[in-house]
Amino acid sequence: MLRKIGILYGQERSFPGAVIDRINAKKPEGIRAEPVSIDKVVQGEGPGYAVIIDRISHDVPFYRAFLKNAALTGTAVINNPFWTSADEKFFNNCLATRIGVPVPKTVILPSSALPTDTSHQSFTNLAYPLDWEGIFAYVGFPAYMKPFAGGGWRNVYRLEDQAAFFERHRETEQLVMLLQEEIVFDEYYRCYCIGGRYVRIMPYEPRNPAHLRYESDFRPSPERLQQMEEIVLKLNRYLGYDFNTVELAVRDGVPYAIDFANPAPDADARSVGAENFEWVVETSARYAIERAEAWREGRDNCTWGEYLRRNTxxxxLV
Incomplete structure (x- = not known):
């Protein structure tokens, strides 16, 4: 029986094609990779793929529904579409505090504008005004404000004081935002984690222009590498991600997890550089083949994290 590995992707070009070519070049017995092709989606009917690597459903609700149906019918979807639908950055921070991973002080904020089809009566349980002084004292300034559900660098603000906060918060309208402590870091790292066990730690300079962010003048010691790898593996084990990046900001020798909900992380050859691109293509190809070889008909083939497993x-939790 042929086991197909499909890649579901949007505008990106270098990574999907490279992974497909790498899988097929390895000639795994009974396994072939190709772009996912969808001509209809019928309830309870599988798409014909043992494995799908998802690179786009976070932006396309139709694809997310397609992937949930695929997972229900036995496809190993990378990443689990049920978890990525439920996950968001505030929950991840909350979980990190429970499993001993350092994170910036963070609060979640109601949207500045009323959500569509609501009124002030919809918020009977919300105190007005909020305890702004308590919030600001906890987080401190300068601080960062960002959407709780992610979205790259869109709607991310560095705020110097309360006046800047209120001005920017009004501009975010119906977005639910996080207010987060600024970590003034000595070193910064972006870390691929694939399959919950393969880790690549990349020095990263977010203050550089986008095309130069993987160029930096710092390198981690062996002890720091081990420390960061343990954090990356722990976060991904509890969250249940098959493919993710974790961003770590090192302040006074302590790596703080800044951003670790990236189910379709940047893997473009032009931005991550040749060596990182080669690693992520090769590792993704090997892991997809592993998942195809482990696939079993008629069972759930998705990954579920320690958080869910321990609760069920x-x-x-720890």
Whole structure:
């Protein structure tokens, strides 16, 4: 029986094609890779793929529904579409505080404008005004404000004081935002994690222009590498991501997890550089083949994280 590996993607070009070519070049027995092709989606009917690598459903709700149906019918979707639908950055921070991973002080904020089809009566349980002084004292300034559900660098603000906060918060309208402590870092790293066990730690300078962010003048010690790898693996094990990046800002020797909900992280050859691109293509190809070889008909083939597993079995979180 042929086991197909499909790549579901949008505007990106270098990574999807390279992964398809790499898988097929390895000639795994009974396995072939190709771009996903969808001509109809019928409830309860599988798409014919043992594995799908998802690079676009976070932007396309139709694809997300397609992938949930695929997962339900046995496809190993990378990443689990049920988890990526439920996940968001504030929850991730909350989880990190429970499993001992340092994160910036963070609060979640109601949107400045009323959501569509709501009124002030919809917010009976929300105190007005909020305890702004308590919030600002906890987070401090300068601070960052960003959407709680992610979105890259869109609607991300660095705020110097309360006046700047209120001005910018009004501009965000119906977006639910996070207010987060600024971590003034000595070093910064972006870390691929694939399959919950393969890690590549990349020095990264977010203050550089986009095309130069993977160029930096710092390198981690072996001890720091091990420390960061343990954090990356722990976060991904609990969250259940098959493919993710974790961003770590090192302040006074402590790596803080800044952003670790990136289910379709940048893997473009032009931005990540040749060596990182080669690693992510090769590792993604090998992992997809592993998942195709492990695929079993008629069962759930998706990854579920420790957070969900422990809660369903009644185990302690840590």
């Amino acid at each position: 079995t009644g185990e302690q």
